[in-house]
Amino acid sequence: MRKIQQQVKVDYVYDAGPASCGELIMNIFLKMKGLHKGEIMEVISYDLGAVEDVPAWCRMQGHTLLHTEAKGVIQTHFYIQKERD
Amino acid sequence: MTNKFLVSLTNGKNDTDRATVAFVVANAAVASGKEVVVFLNIDGAYLSDKGYADDIHEGGFAPLKGLMDQFVEAGGLIWVCSPCHKKRELSEDNLIEGATIVGGAKVVEFLSEGAASITY
Numbered sequence: 001m002r003k004i005q006q007q008v009k010v011d012y013v014y015d016a017g018p019a020s021c022g023e024l025i026m027n028i029f030l031k032m033k034g035l036h037k038g039e040i041m042e043v044i045s046y047d048l049g050a051v052e053d054v055p056a057w058c059r060m061q062g063h064t065l066l067h068t069e070a071k072g073v074i075q076t077h078f079y080i081q082k083e084r085d
Numbered sequence: 086m087t088n089k090f091l092v093s094l095t096n097g098k099n100d101t102d103r104a105t106v107a108f109v110v111a112n113a114a115v116a117s118g119k120e121v122v123v124f125l126n127i128d129g130a131y132l133s134d135k136g137y138a139d140d141i142h143e144g145g146f147a148p149l150k151g152l153m154d155q156f157v158e159a160g161g162l163i164w165v166c167s168p169c170h171k172k173r174e175l176s177e178d179n180l181i182e183g184a185t186i187v188g189g190a191k192v193v194e195f196l197s198e199g200a201a202s203i204t205y
Contacts, residue, residue: 021166
C-alpha cells in the first residue's frame, strides 16, 4: 500500500505495459475483479488512447476515477476505486 | 431523438471515395446541430496524419482536407483508433488539428449514449 495526495491508499498496482484499446480495458476489467469494493487500483499505462479510454470505462462501469497523473509524454497513472463487486 | 452521431471511417487512400463521402456526411450532421464524432480506424487512421489528406480530391466533391478542416471548425470531433494508429507507425506529434487518440471504450461509451452511427 502507498499513499497518493496524502489521503488515498493504493491496494493494487497494475502496469499495463503496451496494451491498448480493448486489450487494455479487458486487462483492467479482469484485474479489477480481484479487488474488493472500496479498494483502489493504480493502473500505469503507456497508451495515448488510455487518457480518453480509462475514464470512459470507469463511467460505464460505475467505478470512481480518483486521480489521473501524467508522467512525461506517454506514461499515465490512473487511480481507480472499485465501487461495486 | 438522439443528438449524437458517429461516422466510422475505415478507409484512406485505398478508397478515397468512401473517405470523402464520410466527411461530407459528417459535415451535414454537424451543420444540422448534431454532436458528431468521426472515428478514424483501420486505414482511416492514416487521415489523422498531417499532410496525408492534402492530395485527396475525389471527382465531384470538394478536396478532402477542406472538408476535414470545415468539420473541425464547425465543432466536429475526430477520434483516432489507438492501436490502428500505432500499427501504422504514425507519430502522435504529427496528428492533425482537432484529432484525439482514443480506444474502444470511448467509442462504446458514445454509442451507448444513443449515438446513431454510419460506417464508410
